[in-house]
Amino acid sequence: MPWSLTIGRVFGSEIRIHLTFLLLLLWIGVSAYQSGGQAAAIEGIAFIVAIFACVVAHELGHALAARRYGIATPDITLLPIGGVARxxxxxxxPREEIVVALAGPAVNVVIAAVLFLALGARFDAASIEALDNPAAGFLARIATVNVFLVLFNLIPAFPMDGGRVLRALLAMHYDRATATRYAARAGQVLAFGFGFWGLTTGNVFLVFIAVFVYLAAAGESYQVGVEDAGRTVSASEAMITRFETLGPQATLANAAEALIRTTQHEFPVVDGAGQLRGILTQKALIQALARTGRETPVVEVMVRDVPTIRENAALSFAMKKMREHDxxxxxxxxxxxxxxxxITPENIAEYMMLAKAGGLGRLRPTPQAGPFDPPRRG
Known part of the structure; x- marks a missing residue:
């Protein structure tokens, strides 16, 4: 995720902090300092850090359960509204998805149980009311937060874990795309509820959560719908066949000229035998030009180990390969x-939009003999 800093690795997953999370810590610290001085600022920051340590543990629960089914978790990112395990x-x-979805809340149940039973924390009306009171017991407040994390995440609507459980249960009776659509609609209804609640109470944070939930639910529904549609389409339907390439000896100056001359945002780097060596992206090109200059060879900047497929492969397989290799x-x-x-994610999205609009019969391009027109530079 952009604007994220890696702070470590746990069980094979990178732990990242989004810059907005650091801004949250800064805001908490400044607010607490203004109201109670240095001690209050330290306590406020420590409380937020402890909460997000529980969030990381929650996400690691998902990751370890997923690993059981051969699914890796490349990274976990901390955001102001929680954590995201990719x-x-x-x-x-469905049964595997239920296990993975429930593994996160199960971790919070264990944390709360330990705090309640072993360390003497209490969960009652007083602890709930004192949740934002620094004078209340630190462990009791953390235990209460974990209870809320369990209850919130078990709401049966996307993108919460309960929504994934709901999707898995529906998938036992419907196809995956239909099950996802129903769970996503539940998430969007929930988002409207949060938004209305936030607007009527003046709680900006609730409105922020509502927007996040709505977009996440819509994005999940779209992604699964695209993957489902891709199972019946070959990669040849969505691939880019007219493009320029760069040779291994090409420099960033050559790439910059090609960027201006074409509409491409990425340039395959191929050798004399037509073998793919890597991909130079527009972002990498611009950053490298500013950092190392025009004469830098593209092979020093390009993305290596780009996955490849045959054109008769299913488009869903192509999307899976891109996602797995990031x-x-x-x-x-x-x-x-x-x-x-x-093939790029953008081209797949364009293909799906055309397919939905019914325009592919008129607009699908005729496959070309090869990609090497005009000749590559090198």
């Missing part, structure tokens, strides 16, 4: 391993 893919078997593009090769086309 799984390589979601389990497609790649900006995917090469399409012939039987001899020579690059003949490539």
């Amino acid at each position: 799984l390589e893919r979601m389990p497609e078997r 790649a900006p593009a995917l090469g399409v090769v012939d039987r001899d391993g020579r690059l003949v086309a490539y």
